[in-house]
Amino acid sequence: MDFMLAFDGGGTNCRAALAGPDGTILGRATTGPANISTDPAGAAQNIVEAARGALADAGRADLRMENIPAFLGLAGANVSSHTEDLAAHLPFRQTRFSDDAVIALQGALGDADGVIAVLGTGSVYLGRNGDVFSRAGGWGFVVGDLGSGARLGRALLQDTLLAYDRIMPRSPLTRHVMSQFDDEPARLVAFAIDEKPVGFARFAPLVFEYAERGDMVGTALVRGAVAHVDAALAAVTWPGCETLCLLGGLAPLYAQRIDAQFRGILKTPRGDALSGAIELGLRVFSSSLKKE
Template identity: 50%
Template sequence: MGGYLIAVDGGGSTCRAALAARDGRILARGRAGPANIATDPVQARASIGEAARAAIADAGLPPETIRDCAALLGLAGARQAAPTAAALLGDLPFSRTELTGDAEIALEGALGPGDGIMAILGTGSAFLARHGGEIRSVGGWGLHLADQGGGARLGRDALRAALLARDGVRPHGPLSRTLLAAFDDDPARIVTFAGTARPADFGRFAPHVFDAVAAGDPEAAGLLTTAVAEVSQMIAHLDWADRPRIALMGGLAPLYARHLPAGMRERLSDPLGDALDGAVRLALRIFART
């Protein structure tokens, strides 16, 4: 095999690319904007190209190197967009392109080849388990129908609660005051924002929920209790009698970890690597066969 490998971790907020040698050594990395192939395929394609070119530039290689790279793309929304993604991704400049989901590369990064349960808790969410070599998954169907515990859903629900506090239906607290202040206390601005917001836009408000819980805000605590219950339900559905290790991935993972039920907290295990590490390992396996 000649050339290089490009491994991509494309999520709802950022797209990361690693340029790797054919033996798996990561030579350089690049970063760009969102790369959810289901919610905005045009943006996803642009972000993939930008992140890959940034990695190539960081390695000190000429831009045309991209045409000699085989690329493994682990993208948010891959399952939903599978029927239409092939044509769009065919326009990318790589020598060969393979598509998989961001959850699959995260599982590989978190567990390596071993068994266990993994929850992705970022802008979106997904839950996977490997048991005896068999992979099972639940969730991961996007903001409108799933994304239990995901930042976009939590952020959207927090804005809804802030509007209810503004209308006097719910009491004001640290969360509602913070979110309303972000829009100059103008509910019309929140409505306008929500009408065009992408998952990553909603997701940036999710950390405020955790901050408000720490400040003793009962409304925020209610939102988080619901989210934690949903996350716990998804993990429990994938559980089995041997009580496997649980790895949490994504930007909200450390925030959720302290709120999970005790029986799950005691089984938490640090991920072996991140999703980009998993993408590199999968790329090695896939492209070694060709």
């Protein structure tokens, strides 16, 4: 056993790496979303496809997945009862799960203390202060993930309908969104009924873009989201906390807007979630990986 596979699976895509026994990445691949709690079947498919891609990228398509242990950090693993089912459907020699926040923390901070906020399609907050972990969010799109791209997008579509109904003022942003649905509210609603979080999240950059230009609806949405992120950061930080890493696609947009106390401890992440999954996987599987 000279290899391991590591995965970072979220609401937007699934990234896989084939690593050697010292953690060197030999091959990589990216496929579609792998959220185990909203779409376990799709997650399994994208995981296997990503594994196949990583082996091919490493020039080792000859390796059999049945011989390789896998460490998976998956969105939704913290709230899912499907992990055992999923493990049974995956072809790897051993399959260990963690959630995407844990691998992101490890990747960003290594073994140091600090806090991460993952602000992407979903949102989750995790801090480590010695042996004590503090956690908030990560509950998914329906009743959680405030501040995430998916929730910002959903809120924008809701405000667009409220504006259409003259319950809220219209703005250039709500007009722009309505025009994307041919000014037919029923089309917007039909889109929303069938859409997964990642589809809503595609609207999030637009919210920030219009807020930047002073759009009233965009500004109110961003203000509400930033207030939530500040409140969540307050819940997971501690007096004397010196390190905060913002991760995920919306990180640069939030970095300039969060409260000064948090901006003051912002650090660049040491590595990404996939590198965190490799680190954690090496610890778990080290006894069975041949060190060279």
